[in-house]
Amino acid sequence: MPICVKSAYFIGALIGETVVPGEGAIVVDTKSVRILYMEDDAGLARILQKTMQRLGYIIDLAGNGEEGLAMAERREYDTVLVDYNMPVCGGIDVLRILTARQKHPPVIMVTGNGNEKVAVEALKLGATDYIVKDVDMGYLELLPLVIGQVLQKQHLINEREQMLAAMQESEGRYRKLVELSPDGIVICARGRFVFINPAGVTLLGAPGPKELLGMAMIDFVHPDYRDIFKAQMRQLEDNGYNVPWIEERFIRFDMADIDVEVSGVPFTFRGEAAVQIIFRDITERTLAKRRLEQMAHYDTLTSLPNRALFFDRFTTMLEQAKRYGTAFALLYLDLDSFKQVNDSLGHDVGDLLLKKVTERLTGNLRKSDTVARMGGDEFTVILSRINEREDAAVVARKIIYVLSMPFDLKGNQCSIGVSIGISVFPDDGDDTETLLKNADTAMYSAKESDREKYQYYVSPEAVEQST
Template sequence: MNNRKRTDQPSYQPEGNPSPSQSANTDNLINIKELLGTNFYTLFESASDAIFFLEGDKVVDCNKKTLEMFSCSREQIINHSLDQYLPPRQPDGSDSREKIRQVINDALSGESQYFEGKLAQAGNIVFDAAVSFNGLELKGKKILHCIVRDITEHEREKEFYKSLAISSLVGIYILRDGKFRFVNPKFQEYVGYSANELIGMSSMDIVHPEDRETVREKAVKMLKIQQPVPYEFRTITKSGQIKWTMEIVIPIVFDGQREILGNYVDIHDRKMAEEALRNSEERYRSILENIEDGYYELDLKGRMTFFNESCRKIFGYNREELKGMKHRQFMDKETAGKLIQLGRQVYRTGQPEKRSDFEIVGKDGVKKQIEISLSLMKNLAGKPIGFRGMARDIDDRKKAEATILRMAYHDTLTDLPNRLLFNDRLNVVMSAAKRNNRKFAVMMVDLDRFKLINDSLGHDIGDLLLQAVGTRLRGLLRKSDTLARMGGDEFMLLLPEINQNKDAEIVARKIVKSFQDSFILKNYELKVTASIGIAVYPDDGEDFDALKKNADIAMYKVKEKGRDNFQSYDSLAE
């Protein structure tokens, strides 16, 4: 937290040494209702977050949510110090009053502050809270606008997820800059190192030297959603034992920083089982019954001749029903045709198919995604007698992959395409425009005075407004157009194949006009406008950076002229 102070600004001082503003009586307190006006004061009173105003360290006004959160009456909080709603110390051991004093002073010096820690109700019941402090100057006086959110449940959830990770039967870790930051007990047990030994160690130190480059390459691809399937490699434990491992990694934000969440699955037994299958026909059948993956054998007509218990569970039939069943009985016509083609290819070439995905229909009629391998079986004379392979239930993994893929390319709040998907679509449109000598337009749409609504009504209303704006904008566009949220209250539009620059202006005019209608959100009627900048390819730029920059310039020109309008970049010179 930044602790810089400006000596020309008032500061919060302890009660034993009050500043002039602190010694003011109730009659001299700033009249917040008069300053905000009736309409804004009504919104302030009905906000879902606790909102109060500080003059010095005194609370000069608050909304109903504040009284509810602190379990107090207006008489108990108005013109009283915020100190009475602080526990003696924060979780890190620091003095609560000293910490809040520093936060208030920094906010009064002009820097918005954010505090996350413990507050206390009137009955000394402590709860977790997140508080934002923003300095305002009203009638020549410095006051603080404070928004409080109870995050007790959020903190409980964090502890819950941490306990899940600790009790998980899968090895779980978190990396920052390639080094372990968190490891659960199962991971420690698997690699043989303690948590103290692992924290700060490079993750590559426990990977077999021959596998490090491959692991690094596959991890990068998985983080970029270019390789959605887990990858396998050898781990070297503290004792020097080599274990086969399957790993999945995903990018996360942890404690406000981008980090990597990974899990280790011990597949050593499975790898050893696969090796045993290759070495001994007699030994493998007993081993197969004890592995997690399904194993099956088919005759040349596609009938089940052998399968292990895992395979039976995947298909959902009992042994008597599955024995002799043909593939057409648990697949639709199209999928069965795909399997027949694969069988013919393996039969003709003799080359196994290591991995192929199919959709089957279980006994209960539920469709399920499985992954199979398929290889040709021959008798001692070398004559083909059937097929065999492994089957794995990947239904949950497929659903997870689809969820992760959507999260990677869409904004979680509005479900609109994000910057990554917008860039991909723009590259496709640009390539087509270059080939066909066509135009397309990029629009930058920025909401006017959104921060005022977000700060005064709270982030819940702000989020609902962004969602409503996204819905309204989508209704104005063609199916071929792309609307993306780039962050904050900034949206971008991609209009492919326009005939002339005025086509983009027609769309912009429709958008500006649509914002004349208010947004009704939780009984609030909100009026918001938009400033739009337009850049057209190739007139205003021949790559994304140039088009975005020029659309930005045009949009800010609208802001300068009073907002609530649009501006084409090519008309700025006129």
């Protein structure tokens, strides 16, 4: 395992400066990670416990904040998950009490949808991270990643404390630790580099340290993150507070972008106030997080929005239509003859057909419209801001035409059709469930029709009146 240097002590040993260390953190036993979860919903707590136990974690449950604080007093935990909304000693109160203790495990605040402000407040009060619960329980897939990040940060804090304890052994050894650290370590005085270790030179893509010394640190921060970085530096320079790890983006010496995690501590360089900044490359972790988000919201075969993302966009469209008094249409599509193609030519050809159908759908709709795969050979289309009901029929006929053209599937010429049901807001419903149900009903009417392969929803009352 490479040695990671996180302490201003080591830089001080290297360049002849004296630094007073801050408070240390407890050492985590990485062989058996024990987590305390404070949650008043017993059923939800058991689901999370079983999920995490399958991954090798040891999970203790507390039914409320008061019980959880007592358990944290009796036993050491590697991290604590705290539900924000608990009837007895809420999550924020638990956070305040835990962080007031001299030694405490890192805290992850668990909030519900719409409580992002609570999450920000929790971070300000000392929470290490937070995660938002969603109704589909998708957060259970992201939770191991969040816990892993928190434990990694805590491990680095512990590692720094161990290195501080080893200070008396040999200044020469500390010099090597700094030079061999895989993390970039720099000292900035008046915003400019006065020291940078070899890893920092490599991470910033510079030919050598001489090319960086004297340059402004802010020039290497991506424009999107410069306000955040400036706030970090003000906190370090004006208040003397350590800056926790924050994800940012740097622009390297060769102008390439790099995702980094940045932390900092106050420092003294030749009698002048300075800052020590530590940063590491987290590009792989960022890509992994993006892949998880992609899997959670998009269909793996067609890359279209899945049911979860469809309902999210559908709800947003409905809210906007109600606010501005506009109309929109929902089209429910079911492919005709898809089963025959899938059964006769195989699932690989069936999958290829679904991909080609996706290409034709997305290529013949506006960018403001949403196409989603609901499963199997069923798709939905949200037509935003239509002027009149007939607009939906125009699009439906266009879809029927483009999907009626033959498909070349690995040398096989195949033809299919499509049946389309249409519901229009606000005529056919004013909530997502009603509009979706009515579009589905209209789609089945289209399948049974001998004429048009698309049908508008017609209410039972209207049918009775027509007869």
